[in-house]
Amino acid sequence: MLQLIAHDVPALVFPVGADVLQVLWCPLIHSDHDQHSPVPMLRWRSVADLADRPLLDVAPRPYEFDDEYVPQPCVIHPTETVEYPNWDMPAELSERVGEWSEKMEESCGISYYDAFTTQQSKVGGYPGWTQPPKWPHCSCGSRMEHLLTISASESCGRWLPVEERTRPGCGWETSDNPELQHGSHEMIMGDCGGVYVFVCRSCPSWPTTHRYDC
Known part of the structure; x- marks a missing residue:
């Protein structure tokens, strides 16, 4: 589903001995789990452990899956x-x-939510809630930390920073450049919602959980 390497995301804290994070999930709708969401599982690994494994030319397709939960291969x-x-x-x-x-939107066409919050897939920061916030708490009692978001909004077009937008207030635009038209993971996941993954670093095992909204 997603693979992050430490040198590409320097702000992401890894467990001792790990420098690769792999996020996996079952590509079937789990109707009995958190609003029909996929169920992500995290694997902390090291580049050395993966170095002797051959790279695949084509990403394998699962035997059984729901289209909206299988990402288009992308970098x-x-x-x-x-x-x-x-x-x-x-x-x-x-x-x-x-x-x-x-007032900001009336004067310059960009709201606080366009300019100062990020709604795309991300590591760290704040969850891009589309429903009221629902922060999880670990069994140790601590509120868990937002680790990453997989946002379905990227399937609606290419996200652009403020400086590159052609229409005020619009953070999502389709491009005339063919190379940029197919740059998203193309997952809908409901009505352009997202999967938010949380971790508790207070516990030695770094337990994780997730929330889903749409």
């Missing part, structure tokens, strides 16, 4: 950015930010 190019929360704010602050965002 990621991580871009470091600073973001701020969208829903994860106290009510009073959220109201103040909303009022300021409206």
Whole structure:
């Protein structure tokens, strides 16, 4: 599903002895698990462990699958950015930010949510909730840390930073360049929702869980 290597994502903290993160999931809808979502599983590995395994020319297709949960093979190019929360704010602050965002959009065509939050697939930062926030807590009692998001919104077009947008306020655009038209994973996962993966680094085993909304 997804493979990240430490030198490509320097801000991602890996367990001792690991420098590869593989995110796997069953490509079938699990109707009894978290709103019909895929169930991700994480594997922390090392480049040395994988070095003696041959590279495949073509990604194998699973024997049985749901189309919306099987990604189109693609390469990621991580871009470091600073973001701020969208829903994860106290009510009073959220109201103040909303009022300021409206004024900002009226004056320059870009809202707070377009300019300061990121809704695409990402490592770290804040979950790009499309439903009310639902942070998980570990069995140790700690609130778990957002590790990464797989966003279905990337199937709606290519995400662009503010400087590259041709229409004010639009973060998702299709490109006239054929090389950029097929650059997403092409997964819908409901109504352009997302899978959010969380980890607890307070526990030695680094347990993980996920949330799904659409």
